[in-house]
Amino acid sequence: MDLILLGVNHTTAPAAIRDDLQLGPQEMGTFYAHLRQFRDLIPEVAVLSTCNRTEFYGLVKDRAEADHALRAGMEAHKGVPHMNDGQYTYSRKGKEVVRHLFRVASGVDSLMVGEPQILGQVREAFEVADEHRTTGALLTRLFNSAVHVGKRARTETEIGKGTVSVAYAAVEMAQKVFDRLDRYPVLVVGAGETGELVARHFADANPRVLTVVNRTFQRADRLARELGGRARPWGELEEALAEARVVVTATGAPEPLLDVPRMERVLKRTKRGPMVLVDIANPRNIHPRVGTLDRVFLYDLDALESIAEQNRARRSREIPKVEKIVAEEVESFMGWYESLEVVPVIRALRGRFHELAHQEIERQAKHFSASDREALERFTQGLVNKLLHQPTTRIRNVEKASAHGLHKLVAVQELFELDVEAYKKTNGSGKEGSEDS
Amino acid sequence: MEPALQLLNVLLPLGYLLAALAYLVVFLEAPDWVRRWVTPLTATVAGAHLAYLVLLTVVFRHVPVANAWESFTFVAFALAVVYLALEWKWKDKATGIFVMVPVLFFQVLSSAFVTHSREVDEILRSPLFGIHVTAALLGYVALSVAAVYGAMYILLYRELKKHRVGLIFRRLPNLETLSRLNLGAVLFGWIGLTVAIIWGTIWARDLVSTGALSGGFYTDPKFLLTLVLWVLYGLTLGGRYFFRWPNRQLAYLSMVAFVIMVGSSLAVNLFLPSFHQFS
Numbered sequence: 001m002d003l004i005l006l007g008v009n010h011t012t013a014p015a016a017i018r019d020d021l022q023l024g025p026q027e028m029g030t031f032y033a034h035l036r037q038f039r040d041l042i043p044e045v046a047v048l049s050t051c052n053r054t055e056f057y058g059l060v061k062d063r064a065e066a067d068h069a070l071r072a073g074m075e076a077h078k079g080v081p082h083m084n085d086g087q088y089t090y091s092r093k094g095k096e097v098v099r100h101l102f103r104v105a106s107g108v109d110s111l112m113v114g115e116p117q118i119l120g121q122v123r124e125a126f127e128v129a130d131e132h133r134t135t136g137a138l139l140t141r142l143f144n145s146a147v148h149v150g151k152r153a154r155t156e157t158e159i160g161k162g163t164v165s166v167a168y169a170a171v172e173m174a175q176k177v178f179d180r181l182d183r184y185p186v187l188v189v190g191a192g193e194t195g196e197l198v199a200r201h202f203a204d205a206n207p208r209v210l211t212v213v214n215r216t217f218q219r220a221d222r223l224a225r226e227l228g229g230r231a232r233p234w235g236e237l238e239e240a241l242a243e244a245r246v247v248v249t250a251t252g253a254p255e256p257l258l259d260v261p262r263m264e265r266v267l268k269r270t271k272r273g274p275m276v277l278v279d280i281a282n283p284r285n286i287h288p289r290v291g292t293l294d295r296v297f298l299y300d301l302d303a304l305e306s307i308a309e310q311n312r313a314r315r316s317r318e319i320p321k322v323e324k325i326v327a328e329e330v331e332s333f334m335g336w337y338e339s340l341e342v343v344p345v346i347r348a349l350r351g352r353f354h355e356l357a358h359q360e361i362e363r364q365a366k367h368f369s370a371s372d373r374e375a376l377e378r379f380t381q382g383l384v385n386k387l388l389h390q391p392t393t394r395i396r397n398v399e400k401a402s403a404h405g406l407h408k409l410v411a412v413q414e415l416f417e418l419d420v421e422a423y424k425k426t427n428g429s430g431k432e433g434s435e436d437s
Numbered sequence: 438m439e440p441a442l443q444l445l446n447v448l449l450p451l452g453y454l455l456a457a458l459a460y461l462v463v464f465l466e467a468p469d470w471v472r473r474w475v476t477p478l479t480a481t482v483a484g485a486h487l488a489y490l491v492l493l494t495v496v497f498r499h500v501p502v503a504n505a506w507e508s509f510t511f512v513a514f515a516l517a518v519v520y521l522a523l524e525w526k527w528k529d530k531a532t533g534i535f536v537m538v539p540v541l542f543f544q545v546l547s548s549a550f551v552t553h554s555r556e557v558d559e560i561l562r563s564p565l566f567g568i569h570v571t572a573a574l575l576g577y578v579a580l581s582v583a584a585v586y587g588a589m590y591i592l593l594y595r596e597l598k599k600h601r602v603g604l605i606f607r608r609l610p611n612l613e614t615l616s617r618l619n620l621g622a623v624l625f626g627w628i629g630l631t632v633a634i635i636w637g638t639i640w641a642r643d644l645v646s647t648g649a650l651s652g653g654f655y656t657d658p659k660f661l662l663t664l665v666l667w668v669l670y671g672l673t674l675g676g677r678y679f680f681r682w683p684n685r686q687l688a689y690l691s692m693v694a695f696v697i698m699v700g701s702s703l704a705v706n707l708f709l710p711s712f713h714q715f716s
Contacts, residue, residue, distance in 0.1 A: 155468070158607075161607065162602055162607070173597065173600075175611065176593070176597060176606060176611050176612065177597060177611060177612050177613065178611060178612075178613050179611050179613040179614050179617075272681040272682070272683055272684070273613075273683075273684065274612065274684075291598070294683060294685065295683055295685070297597050297598065299600065303600040306600055307600055307602050310601070310602050310603075311602060
């Protein structure tokens with residue numbers, strides 16, 4: 001059996017091609033149903049499909065045939081021939097599949113390095129495959145390990161730290177000024193599309209009250225309703241400014257709405273404590289000199305882009321640390337994968353039973369004379385050998401080349417908690433089969 | 438009890454070293470179990486430290502401030518207590534390393550060089566003196582901690598103004614928390630000084646009436662300096678509570694007052710005669 005990967009992603013295919021190949025939740029069901037027809041050829045398969053990648057991870061009997069079946073299936077299913085176009089796709093096998101999935105889960109293979117969504121998408125891809133009964137012992141272990149690698153990467157390195165989204169950077173800066181945003185009022189000036197995304201991020205932080213002010217009251221009211229806030233007329237802008245602690249401006253005004261004298265008036269009316277101003281309008285709604293005032297933290301588009309860029313650079317510097325974690329985990333997974341062989345499993349099973357028998361004899365040693373103990377040891381060894389005779393014969397007949405055989409070997413390991421790798425190290429490799437698959 | 442004292446003298450720096458390392462790990466974003474254990478660990482070490490100070494007082498029959506090395510262990514203890522009180526109140530562990538390093542420094546110095554004597558100034562044997570000196574020490578130490586938080590506030594304030602998201606941005610708590618810690622430490626320190634001044638004045642008047650102290654203690658430079666600092670910090674607090682002074686001003690003032698406190702204390706101790714000298 002071979003472990004394979006076939007896919008397209010943001011480095012091999014443009015967005016339009018990726019969109020054509022993306023499998024939505026509805027399509028997944030029919031596609032998995034289609035794949036189940038090839039159960040003998042592809043006993044285990046999971047599809048990871050996001051806006052940046054569509055990838056098939058499979059345990060297959062014949063690599064070339066499975067590759068063909070997957071490409072043909074996608075063409076029939078999506079009605080586009082892109083998967084058959086070699087320039088867009090890539091394929092991997094064995095250890096490289098493991099490495100690829102671990103890199104994906106840890107975020108280093110993402111378009112936006114370290115983005116948090118991919119880990120959830122990997123987990124979800126496995127759950128969907130599991131629901132459609134196309135997973136088995138190997139993909140279960142592979143995806144569980146991938147999620148583990150993703151978590152390690154995010155806790156042991158700074159790959160996921162600091163936002164790289166310009167819109168969210170404003171919220172992150174406000175969170176570094178205020179202990180809890182839910183204690184403070186947020187004001188959004190302008191109800192157009194420009195400010196909506198930033199306003200939504202602030203709304204998600206549950207501010208004490210979210211107010212929208214716009215020249216056209218109806219539009220302010222519409223946005224306020226969507227964000228769970230309230231609208232105020234344009235004439236009350238200065239009152240609204242004085243009450244707010246976070247202000248997001250995104251109007252199309254050609255001149256700054258907020259200059260230094262106006263801001264000074266506002267500050268006099270506010271309680272003590274800082275104010276965060278986020279200006280995402282172009283041209284600016286807030287004069288840059290307002291940022292020099294005491295207690296005022298002003299972030300315009302340039303500042304937010306610079307913050308996102310600093311975070312991007314820092315995440316990039318973390319990639320080598322993540323690669324090290326990936327390498328460690330790949331070795332660990334491959335250690336387990338290579339232990340799924342007949343001879344080492346039999347050795348580990350017999351070793352485990354004899355070890356337990358020996359421990360039990362040692363525990364009871366004081367109750368027996370030396371000659372009795374020798375007899376007891378012979379008896380115990382004989383009993384263990386007899387008990388293990390049938391299981392050993394059955395395991396010896398397992399076909400490792402079949403998924404069923406692999407699953408049996410995994411089951412034996414799990415049932416008796418066998419550390420096959422340890423037995424391989426102490427008793428020689430006992431390796432059977434190829435390393436790559 | 439002296440073997441117990443010797444043992445604690447060795448264990449305390451080790452305990453604070455462990456606490457400082459744990460706070461360092463917390464600062465560098467520790468796993469949850471370190472975050473859970475760091476405060477109970479530090480509180481346990483501080484508890485042992487309190488036992489050490491009580492034992493010292495009982496065994497040598499004086500408040501352990503008879504020499505600089507004895508005072509250092511008292512300072513270390515006061516720092517640890519002030520920090521634990523602030524952490525308990527504001528639930529912030531990220532700044533613990535900045536206080537635990539001085540705690541470790543003072544305790545290591547004290548443990549390495551401390552000597553104890555039963556022959557000390559009679560005044561050191563008074564329990565009233567113990568209360569006065571403890572309040573004063575807690576006050577001064579809290580004001581020093583306030584200066585540390587003030588410095589952190591200013592550093593983060595500048596980073597936020599300059600749109601920089603480097604190490605300071607990532608590791609320090611938010612401005613609001615730093616401001617609360619700064620204000621809390623100033624308040625703690627000011628209350629400590631208030632107790633020390635009132636208690637010391639009442640006690641000194643008693644001593645004057647018994648002839649143990651001359652009537653001119655009001656002009657003692659250390660007493661006057663403490664009064665000046667008390668007024669300075671009191672004005673700072675008043676400005677914050679009644680005149681809405683911005684947090685940044687409070688942060689600067691606590692740093693400036695700290696510099697004045699250290700500079701003038703050194704000058705008074707080194708160059709001016711004072712009855713506040715007991716060794």
